[in-house]
Amino acid sequence: MLVLILISSFLSPYFLKFQNLVNILRQVSYTGIIALGMTFVIIGGGIDLSVGSMTAFVGAVVVLLMNSLNTVIENEVIVIIIGIATGIMVGTLVGAFNGFMITKGKIAPFIVTLGSMAIFRSLTLYIGNAGEIRSSNILYGEFGMESFMRIPVPVWVMLILAAVLNLVLNNTRYGRYICAVGSNQNVARFSAINVSFVRFFSYTLNGILVALSSILLASRFNAVSTSNMGLGFELDVIAAVIVGGTTLTGGRGTVWGTICGAVMLGVINNMMNMVGVSPYLQGTVKGIVILGAVYIQRQKQ
Amino acid sequence: MENYILKVENICKSFSTVEVLHSLSFNVRYGEILGIIGENGAGKSTMMKILTGIYLKSSGDIIFEEQKIDLKKPVDAKKIGLSIIPQEFNLIKDLTVCDNIFLGSELRKNRLLDKELMKKKTKEMLKVLEVDISPDEKIENLSGAEKQMVEISKALAFKSKILIMDEPTSVLTINEIKILFRLMKKLQKEGLTIIYISHKLKEVKEICDRVMILRDGYFVTEKKIDEITLEQMAESMVGRELSQVFPKKNKPSDEIIFDVKGLTVPGVIENISFALRKGEVLGLGGLVGAGRTEVSEAIMGLRPVSEGEIMVKNRLVSIKKPADAIKAEIGYLSEDRQGSGIITSFSVIHNITLVSLPSYSNNTVNWIDQNAELESGKKYQKLFNLKAPSLKTHLEFLSGGNQQKVSMAKTLDTKPDVLILDEPTRGIDVSSKQEIYRFINSLVREGISCIFISSEMEELIGMCNRVVVMQDGKVTGILEDKDINEEEIMFYATGIREGGN
Ligand SMILES: Nc1ncnc2c1ncn2[C@@H]1O[C@H](COP(=O)(O)OP(=O)(O)OP(=O)(O)O)[C@@H](O)[C@H]1O
Numbered sequence: 001m002l003v004l005i006l007i008s009s010f011l012s013p014y015f016l017k018f019q020n021l022v023n024i025l026r027q028v029s030y031t032g033i034i035a036l037g038m039t040f041v042i043i044g045g046g047i048d049l050s051v052g053s054m055t056a057f058v059g060a061v062v063v064l065l066m067n068s069l070n071t072v073i074e075n076e077v078i079v080i081i082i083g084i085a086t087g088i089m090v091g092t093l094v095g096a097f098n099g100f101m102i103t104k105g106k107i108a109p110f111i112v113t114l115g116s117m118a119i120f121r122s123l124t125l126y127i128g129n130a131g132e133i134r135s136s137n138i139l140y141g142e143f144g145m146e147s148f149m150r151i152p153v154p155v156w157v158m159l160i161l162a163a164v165l166n167l168v169l170n171n172t173r174y175g176r177y178i179c180a181v182g183s184n185q186n187v188a189r190f191s192a193i194n195v196s197f198v199r200f201f202s203y204t205l206n207g208i209l210v211a212l213s214s215i216l217l218a219s220r221f222n223a224v225s226t227s228n229m230g231l232g233f234e235l236d237v238i239a240a241v242i243v244g245g246t247t248l249t250g251g252r253g254t255v256w257g258t259i260c261g262a263v264m265l266g267v268i269n270n271m272m273n274m275v276g277v278s279p280y281l282q283g284t285v286k287g288i289v290i291l292g293a294v295y296i297q298r299q300k301q
Numbered sequence: 302m303e304n305y306i307l308k309v310e311n312i313c314k315s316f317s318t319v320e321v322l323h324s325l326s327f328n329v330r331y332g333e334i335l336g337i338i339g340e341n342g343a344g345k346s347t348m349m350k351i352l353t354g355i356y357l358k359s360s361g362d363i364i365f366e367e368q369k370i371d372l373k374k375p376v377d378a379k380k381i382g383l384s385i386i387p388q389e390f391n392l393i394k395d396l397t398v399c400d401n402i403f404l405g406s407e408l409r410k411n412r413l414l415d416k417e418l419m420k421k422k423t424k425e426m427l428k429v430l431e432v433d434i435s436p437d438e439k440i441e442n443l444s445g446a447e448k449q450m451v452e453i454s455k456a457l458a459f460k461s462k463i464l465i466m467d468e469p470t471s472v473l474t475i476n477e478i479k480i481l482f483r484l485m486k487k488l489q490k491e492g493l494t495i496i497y498i499s500h501k502l503k504e505v506k507e508i509c510d511r512v513m514i515l516r517d518g519y520f521v522t523e524k525k526i527d528e529i530t531l532e533q534m535a536e537s538m539v540g541r542e543l544s545q546v547f548p549k550k551n552k553p554s555d556e557i558i559f560d561v562k563g564l565t566v567p568g569v570i571e572n573i574s575f576a577l578r579k580g581e582v583l584g585l586g587g588l589v590g591a592g593r594t595e596v597s598e599a600i601m602g603l604r605p606v607s608e609g610e611i612m613v614k615n616r617l618v619s620i621k622k623p624a625d626a627i628k629a630e631i632g633y634l635s636e637d638r639q640g641s642g643i644i645t646s647f648s649v650i651h652n653i654t655l656v657s658l659p660s661y662s663n664n665t666v667n668w669i670d671q672n673a674e675l676e677s678g679k680k681y682q683k684l685f686n687l688k689a690p691s692l693k694t695h696l697e698f699l700s701g702g703n704q705q706k707v708s709m710a711k712t713l714d715t716k717p718d719v720l721i722l723d724e725p726t727r728g729i730d731v732s733s734k735q736e737i738y739r740f741i742n743s744l745v746r747e748g749i750s751c752i753f754i755s756s757e758m759e760e761l762i763g764m765c766n767r768v769v770v771m772q773d774g775k776v777t778g779i780l781e782d783k784d785i786n787e788e789e790i791m792f793y794a795t796g797i798r799e800g801g802n
């Protein structure tokens with residue numbers, strides 16, 4: 001990580017400018033927030049491919065709801081609050097749906113979330129007529145661009161969530177249980193841990209975090225593009241988690257590692273843009289970095 | 302000069318900075334059975350893993366058939382004829398018995414797998430070992446002993462020159478052990494050299510030609526087997542005199558604390574009934590496959606029970622899942638340490654508190670009191686003389702016996718009223734065994750009751766107030782005090798006699 005920052009600042013003097021750093025953080029914050037949830041899912045031995053579609057779905061529902069509420073309720077603040085609350089609820093339900101199918105339906109996580117990835121993208125396209133849904137709530141758009149102490153709101157959200165979830169993972173019963181379930185499901189079952197619930201909850205938590213990310217992302221553009229929003233998020237998110245040191249087989253991982261992973265990928269992106277690497281090649285570079293990071297971790301073990 | 306098949310010279314091994322083998326040297330003769338004994342964590346398994354290319358040595362030489370060899374990975378060892386039956390099962394649970402036995406050395410015909418031949422060979426091998434399992438059975442459906450037999454077949458499937466057996470009998474009962482020993486003698490006659498590691502000193506005395514003793518990574522002594530007594534073996538292992546093995550049995554009260562009536566799991570156990578009194582140690586005896594583990598799993602809610610009821614302190618309890626059993630204050634130590642007992646990627650402390658975690662996090666946000674956890678960890682470390690670099694060390698880095706101690710601590714930490722211990726001393730050295738016997742004894746004196754499953758006759762005889770003997774999933778007899786002896790248990794276990802008491 002340090003090496004990366006050094007190289008970056010060497011390659012481009014602009015890199016270390018405060019504005020640029022803030023920009024990177026803002027860019028990674030949306031996928032970063034989701035990656036926090038994904039960390040729990042992956043530690044628990046699962047995977048969630050549907051996060052991108054879920055992001056779009058929640059965003060579409062929120063914006064559509066607020067648009068229709070705007071015509072009845074005068075106060076924009078109230079509309080936003082209702083919108084956000086509903087968004088979080090939808091995210092929770094969608095995540096719970098994944099968790100339910102996986103634990104009660106006993107279908108492999110990969111399959112379930114592959115299915116819901118298709119389902120929620122298609123539902124989003126349907127409710128938004130496959131176009132862009134613009135929000136008529138001006139305040140909502142402003143809140144997404146807001147900064148606090150010169151740091152953008154989504155970055156704050158990401159950092160605060162990371163701090164909280166870090167405690168959850170390391171200091172609470174749930175955190176211990178999710179690691180146990182991911183390490184050895186059979187031992188967990190013999191140890192009187194409610195394996196189904198622990199796994200179910202990780203998907204639900206992931207849903208909530210997707211909702212938060214989606215609300216922030218939609219407010220940044222004050223619109224939702226049904227076909228583009230959240231597209232490819234699952235890859236960025238999973239990459240951040242893996243680069244951050246969480247093992248795909250489950251059992252171990254850290255919250256701050258994931259944040260580092262997300263920021264690292266963001267820095268690489270930023271650097272490639274500044275140095276002028278062809279956008280078509282950027283995927284290759286990213287892929288190599290991911291493989292390299294995982295390889296180094298393997299060697300350490 | 303004598304002819305040695307294997308010479309080990311000045312082997313040192315360190316893990317990170319800790320040296321666990323200190324310049325170890327020994328020789329193995331052609332065609333002998335060499336026993337290696339030593340306390341938990343003495344370095345027996347580590348030495349064997351070096352001989353089979355699983356670990357790399359830090360320094361020293363290995364000379365095999367007059368040639369210096371350099372083992373880099375397990376295949377190297379296999380190629381020259383060194384194979385091992387590891388201490389921990391190394392089987393893939395989703396594959397069949399046959400697939401596991403031939404894993405990595407599949408037989409081929411015209412470049413395709415020759416499934417028929419492999420199956421036939423598997424059947425033959427299992428027949429020699431007198432185990433009744435189908436080659437198509439999945440590993441996950443096997444009991445510990447059956448897995449062990451598969452592990453043995455797997456090692457025998459390769460023609461090797463030296464076979465290393467790391468505690469092969471820890472989950473086997475008398476009968477299988479007899480079969481195994483017969484087989485070992487036969488292989489020895491055919492020219493195989495065997496290195497045999499065990500904590501069961503009697504077996505070592507019976508089967509080995511020579512015994513070597515290790516302590517804390519040092520070579521202590523080496524003796525012809527008839528030049529050393531069991532006591533001497535035990536004493537040179539621990540480096541001090543050992544007292545009486547079994548503590549005096551506690552006299553249980555008449556109050557019945559735990560009562561099982563007509564417990565049935567279709568196709569596995571049938572109509573199991575017994576009662577456990579307060580302060581009693583009740584043994585479950587029988588041969589492999591008798592259904593003892595299955596009974597405990599049924600009690601713990603790990604198997605679907607079709608009929609039967611369980612009363613705890615005269616109250617009917619319904620146990621559908623392990624959490625229900627824990628709530629009813631039943632504690633359970635599983636026989637399959639790595640499969641269902643401990644999490645190897647968790648630290649010692651985290652393993653100990655895995656089941657009892659709610660009592661360390663009894664608040665609204667389920668915040669874990671890590672200081673209290675640490676205190677418990679220290680308590681058990683002292684109690685069981687646990688050898689670990691630190692309480693934060695992951696269990697995968699502990700020796701087998703020390704892992705077992707952690708597993709035991711985990712079971713006890715829920716402070717149960719009824720303890721079900723399935724092979725509690727599996728892989729534990731003599732002196733720690735004593736500690737565990739004493740500890741169980743002190744628990745029952747405090748009024749805890751214990752169901753004690755063991756394949757070791759001596760333990761059943763030395764520890765239990767009564768012994769329930771099972772065969773084929775049924776109770777064939779219940780033995781009391783004076784009647785508990787080897788012959789009686791065997792009579793009922795083999796079904797020669799039925800009914801008693
Ligand atoms: N992979 C490892 N990393 C670090 N330390 C290890 C590792 N494997 C073993 N050790 C340490 O080496 C020492 C010897 O372990 P070993 O497994 O050889 O003991 P053992 O004699 O086989 O004991 P047991 O009778 O309990 O099986 C122990 O103190 C153990 O903690």
Ligand SMILES: [Mg+2]
Pocket residue numbers: 345346347388467700701702
């Ligand atoms: Mg060992």
